Amino acid sequence: MESTGVLRMTQHEAGNGLSDQLLVARCQADDLSAFDLLVDRYQARVFGFARRMVGDAQEAEDVAQEVFVRAFRNIRRYDGRASVAGWLFKIATNLCIDRRRRRSRRVVEVPLEPDADIAHGLIARSGDPQEEAVAKQMHEVVQSALATLSERLRPVLLLHDVEGMSYEEIANALNIPVGTVKSRLFLARERLQSALSAYLQAGETDE
Amino acid sequence: MNKKELLERIERDERLSLVEQSELDAMLSKDDAQQDVARLLGGLPSEEPSLAWRSRLNEQLQREASKPLRGFSWLRAGFIASATACVLLAATVVFQVSRSGAVPSVSSELLVRWHEEAAASVALPADGSSMTTFAVAEQTPREEDELDDLLYGGSMEAL
Numbered sequence: 001m002e003s004t005g006v007l008r009m010t011q012h013e014a015g016n017g018l019s020d021q022l023l024v025a026r027c028q029a030d031d032l033s034a035f036d037l038l039v040d041r042y043q044a045r046v047f048g049f050a051r052r053m054v055g056d057a058q059e060a061e062d063v064a065q066e067v068f069v070r071a072f073r074n075i076r077r078y079d080g081r082a083s084v085a086g087w088l089f090k091i092a093t094n095l096c097i098d099r100r101r102r103r104s105r106r107v108v109e110v111p112l113e114p115d116a117d118i119a120h121g122l123i124a125r126s127g128d129p130q131e132e133a134v135a136k137q138m139h140e141v142v143q144s145a146l147a148t149l150s151e152r153l154r155p156v157l158l159l160h161d162v163e164g165m166s167y168e169e170i171a172n173a174l175n176i177p178v179g180t181v182k183s184r185l186f187l188a189r190e191r192l193q194s195a196l197s198a199y200l201q202a203g204e205t206d207e
Numbered sequence: 208m209n210k211k212e213l214l215e216r217i218e219r220d221e222r223l224s225l226v227e228q229s230e231l232d233a234m235l236s237k238d239d240a241q242q243d244v245a246r247l248l249g250g251l252p253s254e255e256p257s258l259a260w261r262s263r264l265n266e267q268l269q270r271e272a273s274k275p276l277r278g279f280s281w282l283r284a285g286f287i288a289s290a291t292a293c294v295l296l297a298a299t300v301v302f303q304v305s306r307s308g309a310v311p312s313v314s315s316e317l318l319v320r321w322h323e324e325a326a327a328s329v330a331l332p333a334d335g336s337s338m339t340t341f342a343v344a345e346q347t348p349r350e351e352d353e354l355d356d357l358l359y360g361g362s363m364e365a366l
Contacts, residue, residue, distance in 0.1 A: 161248035
């Protein structure tokens with residue numbers, strides 16, 4: 001699973017040939033264009049993470065904006081101990097949790113009714129337009145299932161399985177021990193799996 | 208320990224032994240259900256924010272960049288103002304002393320003169336004028352110059 005995030009990073013790095021550390025050093029020397037490159041590199045990941053954390057696309061855009069503005073303000077304080085991705089996701093996690101607490105809105109759990117087409121999409125997808133529509137629906141179902149997870153479990157699951165971060169990077173970003181990261185990841189996957197089990201089973205029988 | 212027992216222990220926030228931790232590691236990387244969820248999440252499409260979002264961000268970053276001091280705080284402002292005031296004060300004192308050429312001091316002669324003037328002002332004037340008027344009237348321009356020299360760093364040799 002870690003290959004997903006690593007692959008994304010490799011593509012981005014191949015795109016402009018500069019390491020994160022070099023870009024940060026240039027930002028620290030007041031080079032705004034270097035920060036633009038960092039935004040190019042991480043905007044999709046930060047936005048996607050925020051989208052899955054807060055659920056709402058508009059709010060996720062606000063969070064993503066705030067993440068980069070705060071990173072820009074504090075770029076001189078970045079000491080390189082954590083990866084740039086870990087640093088950005090740490091800011092993003094804190095902002096998402098703060099927002100959810102401020103709203104103090106109860107998580108709306110969407111009832112998950114089994115649907116053979118969507119279940120098939122959970123297992124395998126093709127480039128077919130119908131499959132694309134199913135994939136979109138699938139995304140909504142996963143989003144609903146993610147919303148049922150607690151704030152302790154969701155960031156760990158997203159950072160590991162979606163963003164491809166290592167246990168150590170997550171521990172550093174969330175200020176928790178590595179053992180706790182593993183326990184929470186295990187628990188989060190179990191909870192998500194049980195929320196989606198109806199779809200997974202329906203998909204397998206459909207195949 | 209089977210998966211269910213491990214799950215219950217984790218849900219109860221119990222500390223895991225080394226053996227249990229290694230079992231947890233194995234389940235995270237090999238258990239089918241765990242891997243299904245990991246594959247599912249890893250295959251989610253990436254989402255790009257809109258161009259309007261990027262445009263707004265660029266505007267915000269430009270505003271941040273144009274601020275005079277990034278990370279400027281009132282604490283730092285207070286410190287800078289105090290330091291500047293101290294430096295100006297020290298510079299003023301040094302400048303005044305160097306302009307006078309000598310450190311001003313009060314001579315005994317001047318002290319005696321002040322005492323005599325003060326004593327004279329306490330005595331009732333013969334012409335019936337008030338004490339204040341008398342004291343001011345007795346003060347000559349020459350003495351005013353001397354006082355100014357003493358107070359504002361003028362040369363004491365003139366005395």
